[in-house]
Amino acid sequence: MSVSKLRSHQTSCSKLAKAAQSIKFTPVAKTSQSPPSNIPNRATFACPICGHRNLDTYDLVKHCNDKHSKNCSPMVCPICAAMPWGDPTLKSSNFVQHLNVRHRFEYDTYVDYSIDDEEALKAAISASLKEM
Numbered sequence: 001m002s003v004s005k006l007r008s009h010q011t012s013c014s015k016l017a018k019a020a021q022s023i024k025f026t027p028v029a030k031t032s033q034s035p036p037s038n039i040p041n042r043a044t045f046a047c048p049i050c051g052h053r054n055l056d057t058y059d060l061v062k063h064c065n066d067k068h069s070k071n072c073s074p075m076v077c078p079i080c081a082a083m084p085w086g087d088p089t090l091k092s093s094n095f096v097q098h099l100n101v102r103h104r105f106e107y108d109t110y111v112d113y114s115i116d117d118e119e120a121l122k123a124a125i126s127a128s129l130k131e132m
Helices: 003-012 014-022 057-067 078-082 095-102 117-130
Strands: none
Touching: 003 057, 057 078, 057 095, 078 095
16 A cells, blocks of 8 residues: 555544544653654645645655646645745745646755754855865
8 A cells, every 4th residue: 555545544534533533642751851842844744735634745746746737826835834944925826836846855855954054054065165
């Protein structure tokens, strides 16, 4: 069974929905720290056209190409909006085209979210100088 079929089933299965409501987070071991609540979800996204949920970047691009390729509506890209530099109000003029041009890879492969812009710029310059 493919991951996308499993995710599709998970979003429509009433038994899973009822079970999920009863699950509460409990730490494995006692800790003085509370679980982080302000970390944005950059792993899965909802389709802004139809609301289909739990799509990673690859699956969102595939889903939109398969189901919404004729849709040229402007809308906010959920991937861009989840990024530290993202503007949650900025609409791409053609969302599906935007996905195909801008999101052909996972940002996690290239981005270190733990450093700020200044540190990232220094690291990029340093890496480019080493290649010379």
